[in-house]
Amino acid sequence: MTWFFSIIILTVFVDQVSKYWVFHNFILFESRTILPGFFNLTYLTNNGAAFSILAGQPALWRQVFFIGTALVALVLIWLFQRSYGRNSTLYTVALALVAGGAVGNMIDRIRFGFVIDFLDFHIGSYHWPTFNVADSAIFIGVSLFIFKNLVLDR
Incomplete structure (x- = not known):
């Protein structure tokens, strides 16, 4: 459990x-070019979810929904950690990254009522949606969890 909480806190x-x-x-x-043609730091806010989903909904409803969803996810992550994490370091890391994010x-x-995003990757004029460290941790954690289940445990 020390690794689990350490990774959450670090994230x-x-x-x-x-x-x-x-x-x-x-x-x-504001946007600052870091790697021309590939990566910028761009300060944006997102009051929706991934790809600005639900951004147009009333603020109170949106806040209750997102905070409630995060709390439910944290409870599920805790239960998964108790069930799976004790048997696998990879599960522990994956679940802690998702929880930290x-x-x-x-x-x-x-x-703030919104999430700060700033990592802006692009190729030419095509930009991926701007994201942040928490989003990255969630993506990496989910990817590790899926990899463990579909590749390593087969």
Whole structure:
């Protein structure tokens, strides 16, 4: 359980520090090129979910929905960790990354009513949706969990 909570805390810390830095060093919508033609830091806010899903819904309903969903997800992650994590370090890492990402984005929603995004990858004029460290942790954690289940456990 020490690894589980350590990874969660580290994920939340890196996520919140990076968002704090962007919030205090960028103007909303400002973009700075890091790798020309591939990667920018672009300060955006997202009051929806991934790809701005539900962004147009009333603010109170949206906040209750997203925070409630995050809390339910954290309870499920805790139960999965108790069932699967004790048998596999990879499950522990995967679940902790998802939990840390969920907590990081939930902190933003509680503090601001939106999530701060700033990682902007693109090829030419095609841009992937801008995201943050918490989103990355969730994606990596889910990918590890699926990999463990579909590849390693077959």
